[in-house]
Amino acid sequence: MKRFASTIIVLLILLTVGVGVATAQATWKPNKPITIIVPWGAGGSTDQVTRICAAEMEAALGQKIVIVNQPGASGSVGTKNAMDAPKDGYTWTAGAAADLATYKVQGMLDTDIRTDWNIYLSVANVSVVGVNVATPYKTFQDLLDAFKKKPGQITVATAGQSSAGHIGIEMIRKYTGIDYKHITYDGGAPAVIGCVSGETQATTQLAVEQANMIRGKAIRPLAVMSNTTLNLDGYGEIPPITNWIPDFKAGSNYFGIFIPKGVPQNVIDTVEKVWKDVIFNSQKIKDYAKANGAMFAPSYGKEAQDRAFAYYQPVAWLYYEAGKAKVSPDTVGIPRP
Incomplete structure (x- = not known):
């Protein structure tokens, strides 16, 4: 009986040590930045x-x-x-x-x-369709009409091929058949600044990249690429693009x-x-x-x-x-x- 009890105690000790070792091995403690x-x-x-x-x-x-x-x-x-x-x-x-x-x-x-x-x-x-405040476009319909009237001439700033802004304008093109002039930058922030400065007429970069410029009235937001309204702190409501393109789907x-x-x-x-x-x-x-x-x-x-x-x-x-x-x-x- 004593031998059995001793065996159990030894096994419990080994199990405890084993768990401790496994825990130590599972924890990474980086020793440099x-x-x-x-x-x-x-x-x-x-x-x-x-x-x-x-x-x-x-x-x-x-x-x-x-x-x-x-x-x-x-x-x-x-x-x-x-x-x-x-x-x-x-x-x-x-x-x-x-x-x-x-x-x-x-x-x-x-x-x-x-x-x-x-x-x-x-x-x-989510992406937002924003335009330079000096442009005549007051609604997304205004911009859409301009795309159709001047195919390949309306300039759109994005962070480059495969960026969120590029995906956004390509989705608009898919649903409406419009064409545009693509102006690319090395990031979303430079693309937004490009629109603000007048290098482009529009941008389709993300809300998080346009938010401060929208609040500062340096960009006019026309639509959010969603089926629900975006309520942006410090600005108000940005209407969903589905108001103009009902079957638009964006994840x-x-x-x-x-x-x-x-x-x-x-x-x-x-x-x-x-x-x-x-x-x-x-x-x-x-x-x-x-x-x-x-x-x-x-x-x-x-x-x-x-x-x-x-x-x-x-x-x-x-x-x-x-x-x-x-x-x-x-x-x-x-x-x-």
């Missing part, structure tokens, strides 16, 4: 929310997170640099999941969001932080815990979303992949049908909706 490559210019939608998320995560990780802006080729340059960095967990990237998911379709980057990346989503954004454009697969598992386990404990409960991100016309929508793992897919699937086919894709989406695992 983490770099997040933002593959777009400073001040844009990716830059904005990534800086807030990084600041929120630093205390939980016990380490500084450094943001490095590396714009170029619609975000593919900075993303590739994150892919090529050592798989030690210290180099991440960020952006719209739809961009990451369609680089391969567009022939920009040979990567697959589902097999090559761990994704951590924070907010969902939620999710943004987040992306970590290449192949890094140590304890990095992923730790980041998932921090995302769940910190980002899911972040009042700063909630306040940012509310003030700038975004939706607070954190997720990770399969849920994040499923949310992202619901948006990038039709986007990939939009590019293909517009002749802007290098390969058919179904050849890279994205079936037709």
